[in-house]
Amino acid sequence: MRRIEEAAEAMGVSRLLLMENAGRGLSDIIVELRPAIEDARVVVVAGTGNNGGDGFVAARHLAGYGARPAVILLGEAGQIKTDEARANWRILEAMRETVRLYEAPSLESLRRLEAIILEADIVIDGIFGTGIRGAVREPHATAIDLINRSKGLKVAIDLPSGLDPATGEVRERVVRADITVTFHRAKKGLLDRQEYTGCVVVKPIGVPPEAEQRALG
Ligand SMILES: NC(=O)c1ccc[n+]([C@@H]2O[C@H](COP(=O)([O-])OP(=O)(O)OC[C@H]3O[C@@H](n4cnc5c(N)ncnc54)[C@H](OP(=O)(O)O)[C@@H]3O)[C@@H](O)[C@H]2O)c1
Numbered sequence: 001m002r003r004i005e006e007a008a009e010a011m012g013v014s015r016l017l018l019m020e021n022a023g024r025g026l027s028d029i030i031v032e033l034r035p036a037i038e039d040a041r042v043v044v045v046a047g048t049g050n051n052g053g054d055g056f057v058a059a060r061h062l063a064g065y066g067a068r069p070a071v072i073l074l075g076e077a078g079q080i081k082t083d084e085a086r087a088n089w090r091i092l093e094a095m096r097e098t099v100r101l102y103e104a105p106s107l108e109s110l111r112r113l114e115a116i117i118l119e120a121d122i123v124i125d126g127i128f129g130t131g132i133r134g135a136v137r138e139p140h141a142t143a144i145d146l147i148n149r150s151k152g153l154k155v156a157i158d159l160p161s162g163l164d165p166a167t168g169e170v171r172e173r174v175v176r177a178d179i180t181v182t183f184h185r186a187k188k189g190l191l192d193r194q195e196y197t198g199c200v201v202v203k204p205i206g207v208p209p210e211a212e213q214r215a216l217g
Pocket of ligand 1: 001005014015016018019020022047048049050051052053054081084127128129130131132133134135136137138140157158159183
């Protein structure tokens with residue numbers, strides 16, 4: 001996927017555009033599933049990588065549909081890793097009327113926000129996707145527990161946080177999603193893991209087929 005993204009970028013399809021398509025695709029699916037989205041309590045639980053960035057875009061689109069999104073960043077805004085995720089966070093910062101933003105760099109700060117996750121109608125898991133490495137740290141581990149305890153519909157971005165993208169092995173903590181919206185192609189680790197992925201939907205994000213051929217061929 002990394003090589004495909006690089007090839008797409010070389011053809012003029014920016015990472016920002018791919019992120020936009022991913023987040024937009026995700027929000028479209030949520031609205032198809034829950035057409036009565038107006039005033040729905042949506043929470044995006046986001047990490048500081050591009051998986052979280054996809055969630056920032058989805059929050060913006062869902063606000064446009066009249067939902068009431070909250071975004072909980074598991075870290076501080078200054079720790080956001082990529083330009084495209086940072087650009088989308090800044091847009092949310094400007095959406096003062098429609099999006100509530102929270103930073104939760106510690107377990108203590110996350111605990112203060114737990115009711116938002118537990119009582120949401122829709123919980124979007126944007127903690128990590130293909131960038132997961134090693135044992136799940138805090139506050140991410142507790143965030144996964146809170147998502148699993150939530151009464152809301154659970155939607156995973158790209159893959160449920162805690163699932164290994166290549167092998168499907170599960171870390172000590174893993175999100176149990178109702179639906180996983182994965183981008184471009186289903187990652188190998190999603191196969192036969194319905195207990196964690198729920199229903200898997202593969203969403204194109206505008207990668208030119210030529211970019212894929214160049215990257216893989
Ligand atoms: N252009 C696009 O927008 C585009 C295209 C394709 C895919 N995507 C999305 O981007 C995702 C990949 O993004 P990414 O490479 O930035 O990685 P990521 O999946 O977003 O994960 C990276 C983040 O997770 C943290 N992390 C990793 N392992 C951790 C652990 N064990 N405990 C706690 N934190 C951990 C990292 O922090 P540290 O570095 O501090 O560990 C980093 O902040 C895909 O799954 C997909 O959702 C986006």
